[in-house]
Amino acid sequence: MKVLTLNFLTCAVKTCKASSDSFPLHPKDAELVHDDLEINPQLLVNVLPRLDWTALRTTSTELGFPELPEQPPSAETLEADEAMLKELHNLLVETQMMEGKLVCGHCGHEYAVREGIANFLLPSHLV
């Protein structure tokens, strides 16, 4: 799954819904794969306002990427800043997490990721 997707995933455990610690999920033992894809500046400009930037900064650092600026770049800045455009394209679009786990910071539940797909089925005692 793309790093972009991690920005939209939260823990499925009921008691975690209300906790801010359940988002973002924390990658663990992550195996990343890089796909070379053509850069689409408009896609990034469109997706940026939908992202939780603070969560993305956390995910980015946890995956070993360079630290992102504290504030998201504006559309104008992004269109003019090729280095930032490339960095976000690399992080959000080209990087896939293929194997590993996603860990909830609230309940500690670990969701397995295999072949790029996260398993969000919960054991019955947690549903």
Ligand SMILES: [Zn+2]
């Ligand atoms: Zn949880």
